[in-house]
Amino acid sequence: MRAVKHWLQKSSLKVKWSVGASVAIFLTFLIFGFFQYTLISRWLLHEEATSVSEALDDLNNKGENIDDILSNRTLFQQVLEKDQSIRIINAEGKEMLVVKSIHSTDAKVPFMPVNEKRVSLIRAGNHQILVGRSPFHSQSFNGYIEVIYPLYRYENLMRNVLFVMMVAGCVGLLLSAFLGFMMAKNFLKPLKKLSSTMQSIRKKGFQERMEPSASKDEMGELTNIFNDMMDQIEQSFRQQKRFVEDASHELRTPVQVMEGHLNLLNRWGKNDPAILEESLQASLQELSRMKKLVEELLDLSRAEEAKILANEEKADLLAVTERVIRNFKMIHQQFDFNFQYDPKQAYEILMSENHLEQVLIIVFDNAIKYSDRIYKVDIRLKQEKGRAVLTVKDYGIGIPKEDLPQIFHRFYRVDKARSRAKGGNGLGLAIAKQLTEGYSGTIEAASEVGKGTEIRFTFPLAAKQKTGGKEGVSKK
Numbered sequence: 001m002r003a004v005k006h007w008l009q010k011s012s013l014k015v016k017w018s019v020g021a022s023v024a025i026f027l028t029f030l031i032f033g034f035f036q037y038t039l040i041s042r043w044l045l046h047e048e049a050t051s052v053s054e055a056l057d058d059l060n061n062k063g064e065n066i067d068d069i070l071s072n073r074t075l076f077q078q079v080l081e082k083d084q085s086i087r088i089i090n091a092e093g094k095e096m097l098v099v100k101s102i103h104s105t106d107a108k109v110p111f112m113p114v115n116e117k118r119v120s121l122i123r124a125g126n127h128q129i130l131v132g133r134s135p136f137h138s139q140s141f142n143g144y145i146e147v148i149y150p151l152y153r154y155e156n157l158m159r160n161v162l163f164v165m166m167v168a169g170c171v172g173l174l175l176s177a178f179l180g181f182m183m184a185k186n187f188l189k190p191l192k193k194l195s196s197t198m199q200s201i202r203k204k205g206f207q208e209r210m211e212p213s214a215s216k217d218e219m220g221e222l223t224n225i226f227n228d229m230m231d232q233i234e235q236s237f238r239q240q241k242r243f244v245e246d247a248s249h250e251l252r253t254p255v256q257v258m259e260g261h262l263n264l265l266n267r268w269g270k271n272d273p274a275i276l277e278e279s280l281q282a283s284l285q286e287l288s289r290m291k292k293l294v295e296e297l298l299d300l301s302r303a304e305e306a307k308i309l310a311n312e313e314k315a316d317l318l319a320v321t322e323r324v325i326r327n328f329k330m331i332h333q334q335f336d337f338n339f340q341y342d343p344k345q346a347y348e349i350l351m352s353e354n355h356l357e358q359v360l361i362i363v364f365d366n367a368i369k370y371s372d373r374i375y376k377v378d379i380r381l382k383q384e385k386g387r388a389v390l391t392v393k394d395y396g397i398g399i400p401k402e403d404l405p406q407i408f409h410r411f412y413r414v415d416k417a418r419s420r421a422k423g424g425n426g427l428g429l430a431i432a433k434q435l436t437e438g439y440s441g442t443i444e445a446a447s448e449v450g451k452g453t454e455i456r457f458t459f460p461l462a463a464k465q466k467t468g469g470k471e472g473v474s475k476k
Helices: 002-010 013-061 068-069 073-081 152-187 189-204 217-269 271-303 318-329 355-367 416-421 428-438
Strands: 085-088 095-099 118-124 127-137 143-148 336-342 374-386 387-394 442-450 452-461 473-475
Touching: 013 118, 013 127, 013 143, 013 152, 068 095, 118 217, 127 152, 143 428, 152 189, 189 217, 318 336, 318 355, 318 374, 355 387, 355 428, 355 452, 428 442
Parallel strands: 336 374
Antiparallel strands: 085 095, 085 143, 118 127, 127 143, 336 473, 374 387, 387 452, 442 452
């Protein structure tokens, strides 16, 4: 048993499937065959016992005395044709007459007195024998009549039935094993392709994919899920690689600057107050940049790892936007914030209020940073197809068309020198995109160089709101 288990563990799935199918079918056939064989055996035995009982009845009904029975050759002939034997025994157990054919049994059947008709099954050697006994009483004779019936035909028939069942079981076992193997081979083709593809991916990289399956079964679904999963893994791998490269590059610059100033202090600045002041200020500035960069990286990591669930938190988009605008007005009093919305509509969205405020601060801060000549920001809020739509437009330097698709990527800056001068690390919009999409929202950008940039958000509403009213209400 242990050897069989070890062999199955080392065998392929096709072999296991074939063996399992064969064993299941064979066991089912074995149980069915057992019950069928038992039912046939009992039914035949009952028929044979009935035949013996009828023979006894005929013998008892054909005559009033023993001479009438002995003279009825037709009755004897019918009994002998069935290979039955007839014994007439007196009350003392002595055989008075024995009538049997050449095919009747020679087995010794013991005498047994009975008070009524009885049919019993006995075994003599390797054969079964039905013995029917009945008392017989007349004016001239008192004794017993026995009909002895060897079950040769029954035994031959059951042997043939058993042989046929065994042959059918073996054929069924082989056929089920073959069909199971062919079916397993056909069904497991996608798994084999999947295994080959995974081996290829391990050797060549994430570019390999399985052929899309048109099948709607579980294997086809597995193929499609695998391809989607590999697309996500490849994208994540590329983003991680780019993230490590960009983070290393961003952190290298302030570290090098601080190292240079520390070397300068070590050489000449110990006794020179001017050099000491300059180096300390530059080092503190670079340290501040590093601190901000680390904080933004942590924010981005939290945005990616947060398990955001629908309907978990709600925020009033109108109230949060107004609050952020008031805060920016206090800091940047030279800017004009033009906010348009419909006061008759409600703008409760499925988003954490803290995350929403963080997203708005990032976008407003960018609008302020990159506005050089026109100090104006337009904000518009409306409902559109069951979603809240918020647009933030500035009139700053704008973004070139070729750079526009990249602005939501980590560490991407259109003008790196200018962005660094304004304190940007290129992570703000990446954080905003991650947070917005985490709540099933969208963020898009449209821009033209020299004319400004427009950021457009859409957020799912917490509930269907009634639309109506007239837009154009503004606050400044």
